[in-house]
Amino acid sequence: MSKPVENLKDVTIRFAGDSGDGMQLVGSELANTSAILGNDIGILPDFPAEIRAPAGTLPGVSGYQLHISSYDIHTPGEKYDALVAMNPAALKMNLENLKPNGLLIVNSEAFKERNLQLAHYKSNPLEDGSLDKYQLVEVDITGLTRKALEELNMSAKVVDRCKNFFALGMVFWLYNRSMDHAIGFIKDKFGKKAELVEANLRALKAGYAYCEATEQFVTSYEVKPAKLPPGKYRSLSGNDGVALGLIAASQKSGLPLFYGSYPITPASDILHELSKYKHFGVRTFQAEDEIAAVCAAIGAAYAGALGTTGTSGPGLALKMEAIGLAVSVELPVVICDIQRAGPSTGMPTKTEQADLLQAILGRNSEAPVPVIAASRPSDCFETIYEACRIAIKYMTPVIFLSDGYLANGAEPWPVPDVNSLPEIPVRFAKDPESFAPFLRDEQTLARPWAIPGTPGLEHRIGGLEKEAVTGNVSYDPRNHEYMVNMRAKKVQQIAQDIPPIEIDGASKGELLVVGWGSTLGAIKTAVERKQQQGKSVSRIHLRYVNPLPRDLEKVLRNFKKVLIPELNLGQLVKIIRANYLVPAIGYSKVQGQPFMSSEIEQKIDELLEK
């Protein structure tokens, strides 16, 4: 009694439930299965800062969004085709972005008086007609899970915790996913507790079987594999990309990796991940505070290691004095800022791009720091690697920008051949005859890296102004101006390494959309759609935000209008206007959420109409 299967180009699904409901777990399992089936995927975990807010409440809702596609996609989807809501609070928090006529699966058992009150519903949405514009499917997920597991004689609490796998089983049937990978995953995850393996397997299979049998679902869907370039793939989140990129830079440069960090959302996963790789010589140092974390990284760099640290916006603010020291003593330190919504503590689990000016300018006096930004989860690998390369080549701290959206998002990543990664040559000073602490390389303006332990190179460095070449303390006015200029020039010099800007679309026209960081997916999707409609719009995306590419001004001037969408109140646009006197137009969003491409499309339309 097989049911008809309908083909979809792509589908966006969102799971939502209590933060203890295991939505992240089943969401990521669906993502992994889909990736292995050959789809392109984009994911967006969206969880609260509270570890376990009271069950059933609005702040406790945790969501996991997944975009599965048969073609090359750039975002985790925007409006979703299907929403699985495990309780009224989850429904309330997530309904807004369900497409009209979208599939809405609710766990009917949870729609009881108490839960409705907790979600501030005045009447039961399942009964009051407010959900009429969706394909509402009420399933007693709790009851059916209990029934499927009744023979196992487990406690009600344990049984109810399996209902996420029942929901996953349903979605697997609906979208024709094989359960093989999930079965293996359950066996791995709960391997030590045979009864949990059995319970979750039963729940998964029961969800699948339920959909096949019930008349509530008449059709299932299929999303064919995407045509991705051939090669070996894995799923990569932004934070894992950072961790792997740092290890790769350490291995390629031959420098031991030191990562000093103080736990902070959403950067902590980098520390967790790196602490697993001691056999790669990785030294993770959970410092007493943000300042100690960066200072220890500076000390490690001084002693000849790859000194790195990671944090989020509030932590970056604390580190700034020390980053200024690294500028002054010219040591290679890499600082990862995984931005989150602020100011102050703000919304730690939500995304934003509002640390750009802090990264570029947020230090006392003239303290230039190169800043580079990753554009998608898998790009974090390459970008952090590049940050390390620049730091070592130019003897400078480098700030790497990512954000919560990239950090927790994931996508398929074609695993690179390590031999194809750029070389990171390291030259420690050895020769006492030719050594002076601040004698610069002509091409890079970098000073020599002379590490303690090298005979004959004993010297002193510090945060006081230094005389050019000798590095001796100097209050000479002209020397100070010379050194300030030299440090600025050195950072500008990095632009010689920036490849020519790639323009997506014509190199001349009405409108150029300029992006940086995690807005790539939404901008790219929007611009491609407008190009397909024949609109004169092109797009560039900046990885290097300080210094900017040397050909940027020329590119900008070939367009009548320049639009810069950012998840802040207009920070890059200020820099572009100030640097080039180009009347670029900013487009801001600061809701803790990424752009939707539809929002950018609308803005493009608006600008092209004028």
Added chain:
Amino acid sequence: MSNPVIPNGSLALTKKDFESDQEVRWCPGCGDYSILAQTQRTLPNLNIPKEKYVFVSGIGCSSRFPYYMNTYGFHSIHGRAPAIASGIKCVNPDLSVWVITGDGDGLSIGGNHLIHTLRRNLDIKVILFNNRIYGLTKGQYSPTSEFGKITKSSPFGTVDHPFNPIRVAIGAGATFVARTLDRDPAHMQETIKRAAEHKGVAFVEVFQNCNIFNDGAWFKYTEKDTKPDNVVYLEHGKPLIFGAQKDKGIRLNGFRPEVVSISNGKYTKDDLLVHNENDHDATYAFILSHMIDNPALPVPVGVFRAVQDMTYEDALNQQIEQVKQKYGKPDLQALLESGDTWEVK
């Protein structure tokens, strides 16, 4: 691996080898000169190659110290020297790493880094110049200034209770804690040597005179008229005896130390507290640390505590070696391809 000492023979280094070409710019008469000189005199005798020494400092008068040492030196930012030194020691345990700090730098702005460095037991030597005043910023009270002290920022007297640096260090779990005096060169050299030879973190408080902003702060303990009756030198295994005539001693009455005479027949040497710096239990060291707060008691000078424990960098490197043995040679390509992978054809 973590021992920079050369086992045999002398490196034939002299004090001169440790003097940099920089002009020393402390005020004439400052106690810092003595600390610099005693350090330069002691280091040549430690059999550590000169290039292995790293002096890290923060901000303040004391923190200019590295500029005057002809070794590797890093004059960093206010209070952060212990954190920078930690990074250095973690990646190169072969270096002899020294932190030079003051009462403001180490106990105020850098208090957090100091206690955490002490508790981790990194093999770092911390020399804290305690002059009970902010010198470089010209005379404000410091976290060790006595209650009620009148300074530029406290014209009616401070309302702050001071820190007791020795107590802070013992409380933070430092494995080596000592006090010495700027005006006792021989004792200071011995103390620096002991600190250098200790395997683990070493904390040395130096009573240092700031003759400009807090002249005489320690004279009671450093000048020959008053010193004998106000200072008791700590020597391992020996009773606590002091006084110009060596006729007074410290006896424990319950948990409280008291001064007794050993010349009037009531008490003998056998009744006195015998110094034991190797007690892992810090109770006794704490009792000694409190003595400075009781005007009826002399101030102990010397090594309060010297115990052995695993150092942070050894634990770190041992863990790396263990994990290497478990997982074998690192393979970057295999790491990148770990987890769920799939082929696209």
